[in-house]
Amino acid sequence: MKALLASCLLLASTSLPALAQKEIPKGEGHDQCPLGYVNTLGTTCVSPIHYEVAPTNGKACLSGWVNIGAGYCKKKKGPLGVL
Template identity: 65%
Template sequence: MQKLPLGLATVLLGLPLLLPEATLAQKRIPKLPGNDQCPLGYVNDLKQHCNSPIYYQVKPTYGKPCDSGWMNIGAGYCKKKTLWIF
């Protein structure tokens, strides 16, 4: 097994700390009014929130279509598309 140079390993491990906070995604989101289910990728906690083991960047749709680069995941939320993966 090849070892990464120390500088490269430091950059890779520190990269998430360099990202602006606005781009961080949500693992726990509130259920929106009128929705008793959770969006795709989230699990109902049987209270007022939905939880996901994966970080997704989501935003409410407010009853409008999702912006370009975002996809509708149901329950009133849009998820940001990452690369070519949905």
């Protein structure tokens, strides 16, 4: 089962553009991970999907970005800004 999961993650990572972060540090002052990321039970969060994210640094997200929690914003996708 682990080998199958690793193969799927490898395939997904090679077929998608590497424009975003698959592994991010937990946001400052946050113990949980943002939407779409899995807690590694350490100091990082991982995702099998490439998201373009940026830390909020305690401020509102910029135009064209959406707050995904845990101290991060994610760039909106698509013409209607759908996640």
